[in-house]
Amino acid sequence: MTAKTQQTTTSQPWLLALALSMPVILLPSSRLFMLPFGVLAILGGFMLIGLLRHRQTYNGEDKALQVLPRCFLFIWLPMLISCIDASMPEPALKTTGLYLTYGLAALAVAVLLRAKAAFKQVAVLLSVVVGIWAFNGVAQVALGVDMFNKPLAEPAGYANSFFVNSQEFGFYLGALAAIPLYTLYLVGANRLTHLLVTILLIAGVLLGGVRSGWVMFAWALLPYFYLLYIKPAKRKIIPLIMIPVFFGGIMMAIVSFSPLVQQQVTLTQNAISGDYEQLNNMTHEYPELWKITTEIAEQHIVNGVGVDNFLTAFMPYLAPHAAIPTHIDISHPHQVLLDVAVSTGIIGVFGLLLAYAAIWRLWRNATPAQQKMALPLLMPLLVLWWPINAHHAFYSLPLAALSLFFLAYSIAALTYRGDMK
Numbered sequence: 001m002t003a004k005t006q007q008t009t010t011s012q013p014w015l016l017a018l019a020l021s022m023p024v025i026l027l028p029s030s031r032l033f034m035l036p037f038g039v040l041a042i043l044g045g046f047m048l049i050g051l052l053r054h055r056q057t058y059n060g061e062d063k064a065l066q067v068l069p070r071c072f073l074f075i076w077l078p079m080l081i082s083c084i085d086a087s088m089p090e091p092a093l094k095t096t097g098l099y100l101t102y103g104l105a106a107l108a109v110a111v112l113l114r115a116k117a118a119f120k121q122v123a124v125l126l127s128v129v130v131g132i133w134a135f136n137g138v139a140q141v142a143l144g145v146d147m148f149n150k151p152l153a154e155p156a157g158y159a160n161s162f163f164v165n166s167q168e169f170g171f172y173l174g175a176l177a178a179i180p181l182y183t184l185y186l187v188g189a190n191r192l193t194h195l196l197v198t199i200l201l202i203a204g205v206l207l208g209g210v211r212s213g214w215v216m217f218a219w220a221l222l223p224y225f226y227l228l229y230i231k232p233a234k235r236k237i238i239p240l241i242m243i244p245v246f247f248g249g250i251m252m253a254i255v256s257f258s259p260l261v262q263q264q265v266t267l268t269q270n271a272i273s274g275d276y277e278q279l280n281n282m283t284h285e286y287p288e289l290w291k292i293t294t295e296i297a298e299q300h301i302v303n304g305v306g307v308d309n310f311l312t313a314f315m316p317y318l319a320p321h322a323a324i325p326t327h328i329d330i331s332h333p334h335q336v337l338l339d340v341a342v343s344t345g346i347i348g349v350f351g352l353l354l355a356y357a358a359i360w361r362l363w364r365n366a367t368p369a370q371q372k373m374a375l376p377l378l379m380p381l382l383v384l385w386w387p388i389n390a391h392h393a394f395y396s397l398p399l400a401a402l403s404l405f406f407l408a409y410s411i412a413a414l415t416y417r418g419d420m421k
């Protein structure tokens with residue numbers, strides 16, 4: 001093999017990784033975000049036709065090509081069934097049809113990664129992207145300008161980095177901050193690198209000022225701390241004491257630096273203690289929104305009100321002639337399990353549980369090397385699909401597309417047999 005051939009073979013995984021990383025790279029741009037998914041969906045369509053035409057000859061024992069379609073159907077079929085008696089079938093059918101394109105894109109991701117294992121390369125590139133987001137956000141708040149000398153765009157003073165506003169930045173950074181941490185664990189980085197990157201990400205997520213981002217990042221940190229510090233320790237009591245003290249001190253220092261973050265922390269503490277009178281209007285109305293959502297879900301318990309139909313179902317619960325609230329987004333319930341239950345009913349909840357079970361079974365049957373390889377993009381999927389999580393609509397365009405992208409990567413990594421050759 002010539003040197004030129006070796007160089008081409010080595011560069012191929014990185015080129016594939018760059019192509020597969022484009023959805024996250026373009027995430028801050030709502031206009032360009034769907035472009036790579038459209039390309040992947042077209043590829044996935046051709047791949048699906050090819051797999052169906054040669055279904056007798058392709059490797060039928062390939063777990064990725066078994067589990068991924070099942071997980072997709074567990075979620076998509078309840079969406080389709082919910083369209084039957086949806087009060088507004090047009091948006092329900094539109095959202096269901098778009099989800100089908102995300103599924104084709106996910107199929108393309110799984111097949112491409114199966115053909116050319118670029119798992120580590122994708123994780124590294126996405127880690128660099130998320131790290132740049134975090135650094136840019138910290139620079140905005142600390143210096144008043146970002147890394148491109150652009151002033152802080154948010155009047156309130158929260159970081160927004162490359163995103164339109166701090167709400168998007170804080171949410172997506174909190175959801176994706178697990179990628180750099182578990183990538184460092186995957187590549188075997190030293191403890192100092194782990195420490196510096198963790199501090200940077202904690203600062204970025206806190207300065208984003210979005211509580212749902214804080215919660216998602218906290219869930220992702222727990223297994224990370226266990227794998228990196230507690231599991232390898234001979235005396236586990238030492239890291240169990242030192243880790244909360246050290247990182248708790250880091251968080252307190254960051255909180256003391258930003259009065260806005262202090263305010264959000266105070267509001268969160270009041271929410272936990274039940275002191276709703278001290279909360280802002282948005283947080284105060286969440287319990288009432290969840291109560292009404294539960295009532296709507298009980299009235300449509302079998303197949304729900306239909307995806308993208310929540311606002312129509314919620315409107316009768318407003319006072320007569322009352323204006324639609326502007327301080328809280330009532331287009332979805334702000335809670336994963338309630339969102340699925342009210343949109344697709346008990347059928348959708350059961351389907352989501354089946355998807356959880358399929359991923360868990362894959363994880364249990366995977367080798368330690370496969371589990372380690374899957375973690376960087378499996379953790380963002382888990383925090384987004386965490387049953388008690390409160391975030392954007394479960395079936396919304398960016399989250400649905402990203403979730404299936406992470407799902408395809410995770411399933412392909414958990415079933416990749418390159419380590420067994």
